Amino acid sequence: MEDSVLIAGTALMFLFGWFLMKRPDRFLDENQKHIKESSEQQQAEPCVHLVGNISPDELEETFSRFRNSHAHVEIVIYDSEQISFPDNESDWAQ
Known part of the structure; x- marks a missing residue:
């Protein structure tokens, strides 16, 4: 027992x-x-490079994916034919 x-x-x-x-x-x-x-x-890639003709839907989807993977992000859009990409943040046009 x-x-x-x-x-x-x-x-x-x-x-x-x-x-x-x-x-x-x-x-x-x-x-x-x-x-x-x-x-x-x-x-994840910290930079998105868009070249050529891109539809607004593709652009929106790309930005959405980038924003989902990078919480605190600033997006700068420029035309490489008219402006060279600035070397530092203070040179960016607002």
Whole structure:
């Protein structure tokens, strides 16, 4: 009788430990997903170069994708035939 109580108690402790450890496991999995997503976003191209004829829909889609991957962004549009791209931010026309 004592052996069965000891076996059942030990099994219950292992079962409780297994359920208890599921929580940190889920937390670590979610944390790893967030780290992976943020590293993928940081590897995204920081510049979009549009050349030639592009439809307004394609332009809107490109800007939308760029804004989704870069939260704090400023978009500068210029004509390379008329203006050379400025070397520093203070030279940009507002």
